[in-house]
Amino acid sequence: MSGAQLRLGVVGVGARARLATHAGAAGARVVAAADPDPRARERAEELFGAAVSTVADHRDLLDAGLDGVLVLTPDDRHASVAVDLLDAGVPVYLEKPMATTLADCDAILAAQARSGMLLVPGHNMRHVPVVTEMRRLIEDGAIGEVMTVWCRHFVGHGGDYYFKDWHADASRATGLLLQKGAHDIDVIHWLAGGHTDLVVGMGALQVYGSITDRRDNSDRRMPDWFSYDNWPPTALRELNPVVDVEDTSMLQMHLDNGVLASYTQCHFTPDYWRNYTVIGTAGRLENFGDLDGAEIKVWNRRTNFEPEGHLTVPVAGGIGGHGGADASIIAEFCAAVRGGATPRTTPLDARAAVATGVCGTESIRAGSVPVRIPPPVGPDGTAAAGGAAPAARDVARPNPGVPDPEKEENSQ
Numbered sequence: 001m002s003g004a005q006l007r008l009g010v011v012g013v014g015a016r017a018r019l020a021t022h023a024g025a026a027g028a029r030v031v032a033a034a035d036p037d038p039r040a041r042e043r044a045e046e047l048f049g050a051a052v053s054t055v056a057d058h059r060d061l062l063d064a065g066l067d068g069v070l071v072l073t074p075d076d077r078h079a080s081v082a083v084d085l086l087d088a089g090v091p092v093y094l095e096k097p098m099a100t101t102l103a104d105c106d107a108i109l110a111a112q113a114r115s116g117m118l119l120v121p122g123h124n125m126r127h128v129p130v131v132t133e134m135r136r137l138i139e140d141g142a143i144g145e146v147m148t149v150w151c152r153h154f155v156g157h158g159g160d161y162y163f164k165d166w167h168a169d170a171s172r173a174t175g176l177l178l179q180k181g182a183h184d185i186d187v188i189h190w191l192a193g194g195h196t197d198l199v200v201g202m203g204a205l206q207v208y209g210s211i212t213d214r215r216d217n218s219d220r221r222m223p224d225w226f227s228y229d230n231w232p233p234t235a236l237r238e239l240n241p242v243v244d245v246e247d248t249s250m251l252q253m254h255l256d257n258g259v260l261a262s263y264t265q266c267h268f269t270p271d272y273w274r275n276y277t278v279i280g281t282a283g284r285l286e287n288f289g290d291l292d293g294a295e296i297k298v299w300n301r302r303t304n305f306e307p308e309g310h311l312t313v314p315v316a317g318g319i320g321g322h323g324g325a326d327a328s329i330i331a332e333f334c335a336a337v338r339g340g341a342t343p344r345t346t347p348l349d350a351r352a353a354v355a356t357g358v359c360g361t362e363s364i365r366a367g368s369v370p371v372r373i374p375p376p377v378g379p380d381g382t383a384a385a386g387g388a389a390p391a392a393r394d395v396a397r398p399n400p401g402v403p404d405p406e407k408e409e410n411s412q
Contacts, residue, residue: 012073013040026334062088079104091118097182098350121350127325144282150262158267168240178357194257195352201363203249233268292317
C-alpha cells in the first residue's frame with residue numbers, strides 16, 4: 001500500500017466535501033461517495049469525476065474495498081457513520097467536531113478501541129501555518145512555560161454560516177460554543193499542552209433571535225445565500241426556522257496541567273479572524289491575522305506599551321483552504337493509512353474539545369455555574385482506560401433543555 005494509489009470514500013457531499021479534492025495530491029483518489037440527497041450525489045460527480053460511484057446509504061460502502069473513508073456529514077450523524085465504518089474495519093477521517101454529545105464521542109472511541117482501526121479527527125487548525133508557528137515558538141522556549149492562553153474569535157460571517165441551517169438548532173448542534181468553538185478549543189489545548197477539566201460559560205442570543213424572517217433552507221447550500229452584502233446583522237433574512245443557540249459565547253477554562261484559558265466568540269462582528277494570546281513565564285506571543293500575511297509578535301523583555309514587540313515572525317499561508325491546512329490534513333490522513341505518519345490530533349484530543357464545548361454550553365444555560373468535564377465512559381459504563389477519575393459535577397441548577405452528558409451516556 002505504501003506506493004499504491006489509495007481508494008477513498010466520502011460520506012456526506014455537503015459544505016466540507018471539497019476537502020476531499022486534495023486527495024489527488026496525497027496519492028489517493030475518491031472512488032465512491034454516499035449521500036441520501038440526489039443533488040449531493042450529482043455534486044460528487046462534479047467534484048470527483050464522472051467515474052465516482054455514488055450511493056444513498058453509507059453502509060453500501062462498507063464492503064467496497066476502500067482504503068479509507070472521509071466522514072463529512074452534518075455533525076449529529078458523525079457517530080452512527082463512524083461506528084459503522086470502524087466496526088467494518090475501515091480507517092476513518094472524521095471531520096470536527098467529533099460529535100455533538102459526549103455519549104456519541106464515547107461510542108466512537110469504543111468502536112475505535114474494539115476495531116483497532118485508524119481514526120483521524122479532522123482538526124485542521126493544527127495545520128494552519130499561524131498555529132503551527134506559534135506552537136514552534138512555544139516549544140523553542142520563546143515565552144517560557146505556558147501559563148495562560150486566550151482566544152478572541154471574530155466570526156464576521158456567523159449569520160450566514162450558522163444561523164440559516166441546522167447549526168442554529170440546539171437539538172441538532174448543541175451550540176456554537178461546540179460547533180465553532182471546537183476549532184479554537186483544540187488549538188488552546190494544543191498550545192497549552194493539556195485538556196480542560198473545569199469550565200464556566202456565559203453567553204446569549206443577542207441579535208439573531210429577534211429576526212423573524214425565517215425559511216427552510218434545506219433546498220440550498222451555504223454558498224447559495226452567503227454574501228458580504230448581508231449587513232448589518234439585524235438586516236439578515238431567511239434565517240433557519242429554529243434559532244435557539246447563542247450568538248455570543250464566553251468560556252473560562254481550567255486545564256488539567258494548571259493552565260488557565262479563555263475563549264470568546266461573537267457571530268455578528270464586521271470582521272472575520274481569530275486572535276490568540278499565549279503568556280508564559282518568560283514572555284508573551286500574539287498573532288495578528290490568521291492566514292497568509294499574518295504576523296506573530298513576541299514580547300520577552302519587561303517594557304511599557306510596545307506595539308511592535310521584541311520579535312516579529314511573518315507567516316506565509318499555504319495553497320488551498322485554511323491557508324493550506326486542508327491539503328495538509330488530508331495528506332496526513334493518507335500517510336497515516338499507509339502507516340507512515342502519526343496524526344497531530346488524537347481521538348482523545350477531539351473528545352476533549354467536544355467535552356469543553358458541551359459542558360461550556362451547559363454552564364451557560366444553567367446560569368454560568370462551573371461544570372467539571374466528565375472522563376470518557378467505556379462500554380461497561382465506567383471511566384474508560386486513560387480517563388481521569390470521575391469528578392463531582394458542580395451544576396447546582398440543571399436545565400432539562402441542555403444536553404447532560406451523564407444522562408445521555410446512561411440512555412444510549
